[in-house]
Amino acid sequence: MGQEFKGTCEVIIVDSGSTDSTLQIVRNHDVKLLQISQEEFTYGRSLNIGAINAKGKFVVNLSAHALPRNEKWLTNLISGFEDNSVAGVYGRQLSNGHINPFEAMQNELFFGGEDRTFIMNKRRLVRIHFSNSNSAIRRDVWEKFRFNEEVGYAEDILWQTEVMDAGYSIVYAPDAAVHHTHRVSVYGAYRNSRECAYALASMKKKRRSVLAIMIDVGIFLGLTPNSIFQNVKYILQKKYHEHLKVAPLYVMSVWLGWLVGRIKYRAEKP
Secondary structure (H helix, E strand, O other): OOOOOOOOOOOEEEEOOOOOOHHHHHHOOOOEEEEOOOOOOOHHHHHHHHHHOOOOOEEEEEOOOEEEOOOOHHHHHHHHHOOOOEEEEEEEEEOOOOOOHHHHHHHHHHOOOOOEEEEOOOOOOOOOOOOOOEEEEEHHHHOOOOOOOOOOOOHHHHHHHHHHHOOOEEEEEEEEEEEEOOOOOHHHHHHHHHHHHHHHHHHOOOOOOHHHHHHHHHHHHHHHHHHHHHHHHHHHHHOOHHHOOOHHHHHHHHHHHHHHHHHHHHHOOO
């Protein structure tokens, strides 16, 4: 792994039907390979399978295309567990704005340079964004609160809420940074936003009514133009001009996904 870590660790790969050279590369290294079919895959299920087969006190989750920024990444991530009340630690994500400026802007918002510890209380949690793309969890807490295997997205946010409601805290460790960038996909942005909105609405047991749907439509119409403006402004400031034309469509797809996910939940029978 190339990590300077004082301790022992094991590497487990959970693969869901790779068709490129991934499996060949994995088999050339001393790691444990677990395979599931694409039909079986959800983020929550693959994470649970990996954790079940892991032996350590802490389980580290790292996306397949997230690359640790330096050799101190693992040490910095695990150091967040100094307090026994900490259920999970998540690190910073850095995106290449020339590949995906929308993701880069979002990651600058949620993954800044300041250490934070989040504890559930009556005040709204601002800018907490626990993410299994770059995280570590305490095994004994995971055994009580496993990841939701049914949702298509946001299993990490659901888990974050469950453990914090139970009195645990979440730590953000910006020094445990990874490079993590997805290529721009308008449909992908729509799909992920839709699945996330549906999962979060289900978790929070949002009201189901025609009036609530009308309010959601109003939010969509009210916030989408400003969101487009903010993204265009960011692209111009950072000189990511190659993405300027797609910006309105991309941002609209994100908000449309949010709206469709909310409506899908509200329209279902309790």
